[in-house]
Structures are given as C-alpha cells and as structure tokens.
Amino acid sequence: MNSVLQTAAPAFSIDEAQSIANRRYGIEAAARQLTSERDQNFHLRTRDGAEFVLKIANASESEAVIAFQNAVMRHLEAHDPTLPAPHVLPTRDGAFHFVERGHLTRMLTFRAGRLMHQGERTSLLRRSLGRAHARLSKALSSFAAEAPPGDLFWDVQHAQQLRPLLKHIASTERASVLRATLDRFEAKALPWLERAPRQVIHNDLNPHNVVIDDEGAVSGVIDFGDMVSAPLICDVAVAAAYHVRQDETPMADALEYVDAFSAERALTAEEISLLPIIVAMRLAMTVLITNWRANLYPDNRAYILRNEPNAWRGLVAMTEAEPLT
Helix, strand or coil, rough: CHHHHCCCCCCCCEEEEEEEEHHHCCCCEEEEEEECCCCCEEEEEECCCEEEEECCCCCCHHHHHHHHHHHHHHHHHHHCCCCCCCCEECCCCCCCCEEHHHHHHHHCCCCCCEHHHHHHHHHHHHHHHHHHHHHHHHHHHHHCCCCCCCCCCCHHHHHHHHHHHHHHHHCHHHHHHHHHHHHHHHHHHHHHHCCCCCCCEECCCCCEEEEEEECEEEEECCCCCCCCEEEEEHHHHHHHHCCCCCCCCCCCCHHHHHHHHHHHHHCCCCHHHHHHHHHHHHHHHHHHHHHHHHHCHHHHHHHCCCCHHHHHHHHHHHHCCCCCC
C-alpha cells in the first residue's frame, strides 16, 4: 500500500510553525493550522496583512516529489504569471524546500477567498472552473519533465490497483457496485488510456482545492500534491466527478464544466465518450480509498471521509442512469 497514505501526518505546533517562518524566511506572522489529510499546513498572516502557507510534508514523501511540485509552480509562475495558483517562495538562503525535524518543508503564497465546498454550486462556478482548468492545463502542457514514478493511489489510470481494498467494504451491495465499476473501467477505458498522449496534470480539483471569490467564480487553484503524468481526460474526469448530480441526470452539471473547458482546450469525441466511465471510476476510488484510510486513522475520520457520501450517492446515480453491464 502507498506509504504516504499510511504514515501519520506531521505534528508541529503553532509556535514551531511561527519559528520556522521567522528563521527560514524572515517572516514574522501569526499561524493557524489548516486541515490536511497526510501533511501539515499552517496559514500565516503578518501584521501588514500578507498571507502565506507553510507546508510540512509527510515523513514518507520523497524529495523528488517535493522538488517536482516546486518546479511545476515555478514553471506556472514563469509561463502564466497571472494564473490564480500559488507560488513557492525561496528561503533566506535561496532554497525552495528544506528539511525541518525530518520533514520536507516550504512556503507558498496564499490564495484568499472561500473554498469551493463553502459556496453555492452555480453555473458561474462550473463555467469559471472549466476556463481556469483549461488555462492551467495549457500551462502544464509545456512543462517537459515527467512526474516522478510512484504508487499514488489517486491516479485513476492505475485504479485497478485498488481491487484489494474491496475487502474493506462491509456492504455486499456496495462492494458489488464498486467491483462492477472497476470491471467496466478496465474493459472500456483503460486500453485507450494506456496508448493516449499524456502530460502533467493537477489530478485533484476537489472542492477543498478550488478557491472562489465573493461572486462565486474561481479565484484560485491550490494543492499540487497529487500531480501525475496522464492523459488530459483523466484530469477533466477528476474535476467533473465533484459536480455529479444525485438524480436521473447525474452528468448534467458536470458537462457544463466540461463544455467550458472544451471551449478553451478542445476534447475529442472519443474522450467525451469515455468521460462518464472515468468519472464513475474516480467516484469509486473515493469510496474505496477514504473508507480504508478512515479505518487506519479514526481520529481524522471526519476529514478523510468528507467527500465520501457525495461520491457514493453520485456513483449510485450514474449506475442507475447507465447500468454497469
């Protein structure tokens, strides 16, 4: 199993976070801890109102992964400076990451606003997300390096590796739906994905990684911790999965986002036809992984399972709209 997902998050205090910011960056700021699944993040605010995020990585995270994420953010800043994404800051010594008490640590700029899960799901939100995501994907398409090899469980193109997690699903009915979703994905989508062109993708545009402004439009895309090299449609499917409705037309809202994305960066007819299969697989992944991890870390159960109920209900709606045969 993925070691990062099985290793407990760091446990730094607020005083330690403030000390790191001062020592490493010359920033005097008040800190508060942000919720996180496998890392530890602190929001920092200076007296003059400047805001930052101190990110302390899971002890199992490799330096290659952190360096890759930093390189991507620096690439985005250089190639699309006004893209609403965080920038990684150098320390006093010019380093973009360092080791603090055994944990890789760095500082990012902060994207102010509400997280998407705190706002209303509107047409404006979905269309602005499609445009922002297309812009992000264009900038990432010119990033030449491949993502470091690894066993990231949240990579939908390797969803078949999750079959062992079915044993953690207590409900026979749920396990049957999840198994059928895996079967259909492997038969109909995986062969195409294995031969499709790939690029670096964000891979995690969930409601906790999208910032919105007072009008409800997207004003920030954050958290580059799950990036992989994959076909572009995988990234679109991940984002679309969080807009699946729980009624007889489950993909209606998701397709509004997809249309806005495709208007800026066209998707092929074959990609569109595979989209529901990959979206369903992403929803099934959420159910499988979060239930497994919630059992591993019961103290963080509420946060880990924050997206699970909607994922399950969305998967059921998609299954009823298009039976898994």
